[in-house]
Amino acid sequence: xxxxxxxxxxxxxxxxxxxxxxxxxxxxxxxxxxxxxxxxxxxxxxxxxxxxxxxxxxxxxxxxxxxxxxxxxxxxxxxxxxxxxxxxxxxxxxxxxxxxxxxxxxxxxxxxxxxxxxxxxxxxxxxxxxxxxxxxxxxxxxxxxxxxxxxxxxxxxxxxxxxxxxxxxxxxxxxxxxxxxxxxxxxxxx
Amino acid sequence: xxxxxxxxxxxxxxxxxxxxxxxxxxxxxxxxxxxxxxxxxxxxxxxxxxxxxxxxxxxxxxxxxxxxxxxxxxxxxxxxxxxxxxxxxxxxxxxxxxxxxxxxxxxxxxxxxxxxxxxxxxxxxxxxxxxxxxxxxxxxxxxxxxxxxxxxxxxxxxxxxxxxxxxxxxxxxxxxxxxxxxxxxxxxxxxxxxxxxxxxxxxxxxxxxxxxxxxxxxxxxx
Numbered sequence: 001x002x003x004x005x006x007x008x009x010x011x012x013x014x015x016x017x018x019x020x021x022x023x024x025x026x027x028x029x030x031x032x033x034x035x036x037x038x039x040x041x042x043x044x045x046x047x048x049x050x051x052x053x054x055x056x057x058x059x060x061x062x063x064x065x066x067x068x069x070x071x072x073x074x075x076x077x078x079x080x081x082x083x084x085x086x087x088x089x090x091x092x093x094x095x096x097x098x099x100x101x102x103x104x105x106x107x108x109x110x111x112x113x114x115x116x117x118x119x120x121x122x123x124x125x126x127x128x129x130x131x132x133x134x135x136x137x138x139x140x141x142x143x144x145x146x147x148x149x150x151x152x153x154x155x156x157x158x159x160x161x162x163x164x165x166x167x168x169x170x171x172x173x174x175x176x177x178x179x180x181x182x183x184x185x186x187x188x189x190x
Numbered sequence: 191x192x193x194x195x196x197x198x199x200x201x202x203x204x205x206x207x208x209x210x211x212x213x214x215x216x217x218x219x220x221x222x223x224x225x226x227x228x229x230x231x232x233x234x235x236x237x238x239x240x241x242x243x244x245x246x247x248x249x250x251x252x253x254x255x256x257x258x259x260x261x262x263x264x265x266x267x268x269x270x271x272x273x274x275x276x277x278x279x280x281x282x283x284x285x286x287x288x289x290x291x292x293x294x295x296x297x298x299x300x301x302x303x304x305x306x307x308x309x310x311x312x313x314x315x316x317x318x319x320x321x322x323x324x325x326x327x328x329x330x331x332x333x334x335x336x337x338x339x340x341x342x343x344x345x346x347x348x349x350x351x352x353x354x355x356x357x358x359x360x361x362x363x364x365x366x367x368x369x370x371x372x373x374x375x376x377x378x379x380x381x382x383x384x385x386x387x388x389x390x391x392x393x394x395x396x397x398x399x400x401x402x403x404x405x406x407x408x409x410x411x412x
Contacts, residue, residue: 015263026275127368
């Protein structure tokens, strides 16, 4: 077969055809995968909710809400037999070593932090990514933010700083403090 | 005989002579970026190979329909589409691997290995040889990433394929899972592989020389 001439009409025609076929292929793939991708994302958040909150029997994912005055934080209320037993807050920090850090912080109704999980991070493998380990995160289990100084130990706070990952530790502290402030605002309003 | 020879030629081309990583140093960004574990290396290699195979097939099939002047944009659209398909499929069915490879999956689009094979091979050859080219180049790329990932994981994390063989608190050579360690490990791997290839080639050349010197004698008898 002869090679297609590089005339203007030919070039437009061929590129348009390739783009159209590609768009069809992508649309089809999206339809096939969108549901599973959404499920995977929800499963990860649900798993984090189960770790940071006491046992609940509602769907904190479904009942999540935002508050206008507090940007980008998402609130997941948890109830057990219709009694409120906690609130999980999806929070973030932009002071991380790489990209944005996202955490899920669980609170009991009286403001005690019940647990912290990392949802998303881009910290250095082997150094900063130690913030996802239980050895680091367990220090945030059942602490009272009114007594516990939520700053890294290198800043004279109460958080055990990870060696060689001071910035990542500070980012976690920053994100948790943001959640604590939001929790106080939400509870104070009620 | 000639076919058998060129087939063998094609195989050794992707694996050794023109290995994308060890011989041509193509696609260094994912090579250095994601190979902190063997699994990541294999995952990246397989994802890139899938894109490479699909784009080589399509480019070989439509090469006569693409006007010369717009061939690069046409190839890039084809490659970018397959990358997105692989990206979405991995996000749906291999969420953990997809997470650890992160931004490097979309970046397969700009891996010069893939555009390079489309431009230098698939656009000039028939479908069958383009498929063989993609498979051997893909295997060569995957093997190289797996080797680098394994070396870095063993030295840097004290584990292989996620199975730790040192205590959780043990001090490992963290350098090797960070970017400088990637360069150091890659340098030693390239040196080692190329020394091996050179030795093998010297042995093959010696065998050929013997065969040539034996030929005139055989003709003399006739």
